[in-house]
Structure formats: structure tokens, C-alpha cells
Amino acid sequence: MSLPGASAMTSPGSLAAPGAAPDRGVDPVLEIRGLCVDYGFGDDAAHAVADCDLTLGRGRVLGLAGESGSGKSTLAMAAIRLLRSPGVITGGEVLFHPRPASDGEPATTLDLLAAGEQELRAIRWSEIAIVLQSALNALNPVSTIGAQFDELLATHRPGLGRASRRDRAGDLLELVGMTPDRLRSYPHEMSGGMRQRAMIAMALALDPQVMILDEPTTALDVVTQREILEELMGLRDRLGFAALFITHDLSLLVEFADDIAVMYAGRLMERAPAASLFRSPRLPYTYGLLHCFPPMHGERHRMDGIPGSPPDLRDLPPGCAFHPRCQWAIPRCRQDVPKLEPLTGSHREVACWLHRDNATAPPELMRPDPAVAQPRTAAVSDTSAERAV
């Protein structure tokens, strides 16, 4: 993943964003605000998620990238209240905005962190569905795929008769590229890719508004991975759900997500439209991460990755947790934690002292933003503009 050399340096802050809707214009379906999650209590606690703000727009795909242990799964599971002990949510709110009812009556917003079990049960699966890395753990090994669909639909769609449930299950399998005869199969009789497809079909069964995809294809081969992701994106376009797509593979997100958020040591550090993040990263960590994926084309040249290794959450460096590995750290980085804040005049946010006050960012972190300068491709910018309004 080589980055194009940028000869013309423009200050990101000074550029206006003609034509593109401001962030406020995005119709949010899930808003995470100030979320904090610890593992354990007291001095021993690891702050796995620290003060995270993240907004998922209706019908959008938001990629969440970061290395192993950076807190991606913890953030997602806490947001939908599926966190297991010893994880504890210590602060924040997660607002779910259901789509307006068919008569145009605006639906009421629900704070998932304050909601009761009853309210949560009504929302999980039917409004917010989850696909995890290992479908084998999520599927019941002793019943057929058909029986599992039947149970799900019988619980949530009591109006449907047995035959309609079977038809619906068959349709759902076809939606993800499987044949309805697979309803008779047990999970162990299917390949990993097929199980993952069946999981996605089940997640789609109740027409949810939000899909949480936690490494949905990480265990699969590249060919199957691309097949499944293409299907998912096609379904998103048809059905209009929003997705929080978690993976450590940033290069994959650049291709499949509308926006990308980068997490490091429990904090969200940068958020931007996918093309902007790829072409013009503002955060040193994002810049480094992008240079960890060797390109598939062009001259080969030595790449160095990022020096050092990710920190221990129980023993975080003071200030910006990335500073021991950051080639551009300034004195302030060792003392104060930078907060995720909008960059003036753009649709992006970054938590880095280099973009604050009078600091000067290096040219590498000042490349012109394609979302501001020119659209990525006609097709892509069309659909994203459409979704933004």
C-alpha cells in the first residue's frame, strides 16, 4: 500500500469542503459518546476503551481498524451491552435512533447503556445484529441451519406460519449465495465460508438497521473473504442497513468502508472518509499502519513498519500512548493525552498534538485530502453524497 507522493502541500485546515455535507448532516443510527470500559477494578484495571466517541450514519459502513488488543471488540460489545465480565462499562452513553415509523412518526431514541434487559432483547437481532469471527461458536452445533432459522423467526415473527418461515429462511440463504437445501445441513457439515454466510443470513433475518461485523472474514481465505464482503456490500445497498465493520486489516477497509476510525490502546485516534484516510492520513499511527502493507504493484522498496510494539494497557505510557513509537512526537505528547477533535474545514477528526494550536505537522501528514480536492471515483462519490443527505 504505497502512498502517492504529494508534491503540492496544502494545509488541511485552510480548505473548505465545497459540495459535501457537513458531519452534522449525517443521519445517525448509532451514537457512541464518551464510552469507557475497564477490565477489572481499581488500580489493577485495564482501560480497554477510554472516552470513545463514534457515530454510525444510517446506511453507512464504518470501518474500525486497530491492532490486536486495541479495544475494537470491547468497544462494539459494550456498545450493544454484550460485554462479558470482567469487563465493566464505567461511563458514556450509546444512543440508538430507530428509523421513523412508516406513518412518518419519529421514533424515540434509546440509550442502550441505560436500557433494561427487556428493551435490549427487543432490539438485539431485530434492530442490531451481530456477526462474529467464528460462526462455529455462534451457531448451535446440534441443530440444523433450518431449525435455527425457524427458532429465530418463530420467536421474533410470531405471525409467520411454519411454511412461510421455511420460505423466508430459504430466501435468506439465497440472498447470501447459498442454496435453500442447505437448511438441512448441520454447521459442521459446511465449510468455514458457508458457515459465515449462514451467520450473515441469520443476522439479516429480521431486517436489522445495524450490523456489527467483528472480523467477519478474518478466518477465511482471500477469495471467500472477497466474495462474502462483496455480497454484504450489495445487500447493504439493497436493504439499507448500517454496518460497523471491525478488522485489523486496514487495507481491506480502504476498499470496503465509507468511513474509517483508527483505534490505538483503547482510544479512537483518527476518523475520516476511507479515501481521505488512505490518501492523506493526519495521524502518525495511521501513516505508519498504512506503510505496513506492502503494495501489490510498482517498484519494491524497503518498508519499516512501526518501531517498537503496542503498549500494555495496564501500563500505558503517559500522554499520547503512541509517543514511544512516534517519529514525530513533540514534548507535549509525553504529558497530555490528545483528544479526538474535528480538523477545521474537513469531515475528519484526529487526536494528535501536531494538528493543534501552533504545532507544525510534517509534509507526510499534510497531503491534500481527496475528499476535498477531487472525488475518489465518480461512482463512489455519487453514492456517498447520496447517503450523506
Place this chain on the structure above:
Amino acid sequence: MTTLAVVPKGAIETPVLEGRDLTKSFRVKRGSGLLARRSRLHAVDQVSVQLMAGAVSAVVGESGSGKTTVARLLARIVKPDTGEVLLDGHVVAGARSRRFAAQVQMVFQDPFSSLNPVHRVRHHLARPLQIHHTADGDVDEAVMQLLHRVALDPPARFADKFPHELSGGQRQRVAIARALAVRPRVLLADEPVSMLDVSIRLGVLNLLADLRDRERLAILYVTHDIASARYMADTIVVMYAGQLVEAAPSVGLTDSPAHPYTQLLLSAAPDPERLERPALAARGAPPSLLAPPPGCRFHPRCPHVMEICKRMAPPTVTVAPDHTAACWLHVDSGERVLDGAGMGPATSPSPQREAEVQRPP
């Protein structure tokens, strides 16, 4: 990694380690109780690879394509059914001997389980030095040198650590140092970075590339990540369903893939540089190795499949200098017709690839 040019393979240079026509099947049990049946799983079929001094050869392919089995065959951890392993041009007979082990070392995927948690780094490195008598004089001094060679500096600080006190990348460096302790000339690295964090993978790959350049090690790099193979390997071989389908210098292979399966792999690999998502060159999944399809094993998925592909295994043909592919598309159409018309296997361009060779191990 200063010289990325492919090492010129003069016809005179002998590979340090070579596998010739390696074939391996495993007996597996299917079903249970009275219905249990024993079948043969054809994991590796007629695979030949050459490892040259000062060069990295990558083996890429999907899960189950036989990459690990090829590495284990070359390491002589498993015995081939047919085919042979040659060290410096001489056939190696018998089980994995200490002499062979001193020349050919393996590095495994999991840096967490490959080091014993109760021993310090020093112990892990001193033991092979003592067993193989490879320390010139002072063992402790040799341990420090090993740590320095894998860029664990300052060595004294790392020698007294336990594995759990190291990061994943540091542990993998210790595993590499341990392999280097016996002064091997060949390293067989099976997915050495796939369990590591993205940000530290390149560090370990660069270390392997440096060992190739500085110490002229011959390295086999097994991976499912074709981009990393392109990055650091001199040559790449692509495996599909137990067979070698294409081999070439790595840039040539990734820039102009000749085999439809390689084209599929490349179209599926993440590539943020492309402006539009590519159409996948084919769909579906690899076949069962219990009953591989006849003819070309890729034919059920191949967008270019022809009649002959379903009946006869394609020969391996040269498509460019040092670039070979096993595919009927690259066989002159005249010959294709001739063979397809039933001239029989005897005149096939590739008699050695014809029927499955099955001999008891």
C-alpha cells in the same frame, strides 16, 4: 534488503535444498463406528522446489493447499510417498538426522507456543549451541551474538527475559535466533508473521531478508499473503489443491500472472490502490483432496476451462524466462487438439503429471 533483483540462476548453481516430485498422501478416517472408512487425502502431489543460497522462495496458496506439508517434507519431518529431497545436490536418505537438522531449520507460525515458558531466552539459545557444538568457545558470548544478529539489542537485556516478558515480534526473533544457533544454511519459515500484529510484521520479514543478504541463507517463506511474498521473496510458487500451478520471479508473477488460479488470488487480495473493486476472476472453493477432480484440479472453478482440462492434467510449460505455469491455455493449441483427440498419455507433453502416482509410503 538492498538487492531485490532475482538472483541469476545460472544453470551451474546447485540449489542448497531441493525437493523433487514430492508426493504425500495421508490416511484419514471418515465417519465413525461401523461406517468408518479409511481414505487417502492427497495433500501434496508432484511438487518440486529449489532453494538457492542467498534467495527467498515463497510458497503461497489458500488454506489446505499443502504449503505446510511441503515445508515439512523439505525438513524431512514427514516422509514423502514418492519423490526425494536433495541437499547440495545429493539425495538425503533416512530420517531427519542431526547432520541434516544442523543444515535445515524450521521456524513456526506460533511464537507463543514454540518457546518453553519456564526457560529464559538464554537457555533457549544455549541449548542448541551446546548440542550441536556450534559455539566457538564461550557459549554465553555466542548467545549474545545470536541476539545481536536478530536485532534484539542490547543482547544482555534480552538474554535474561522469559518468553512471556517479550512481545510477539521479539518472541519470533528469539525463535529465529534459536534456528540460527546451529548455523543452518536453510531456513524453512511457515507463516512466520501471520500471528503477529500488523505493525511488527515487516520488522520480522526484513530480518529474514537481511539474513538472506548478509549470510546468504536459503529461505522458504510459506504464506497465504501474496503481497508479503511479493515484498520479500525472490521467487514465488503458487500451490492449488496440493499441486504447484505457477512459479516465477516474484514481481513477474504478481505483475503478469499466467495461471487462472494465480489471477484469481491476485484479484481477491486486498489492494487499496485500485480505484474500483475488481470483478473476482472466479468463485467457489478448492476441491476435496480425498477425491480431487480429474484433469486440471482447478477446472471446476476456472473461467477458461476447456474440454481437455476436464480429462487431462495440464503440463508445466515455460511462459516467460524462469516463469512456468501448469495450464492448457499456455500449450500451443495444435498440441492441445492432438492430445485431446486421444493420442494417449504416452505422448502427453507431461507424462510425469499424468495419473496419480500411488505407492505405499
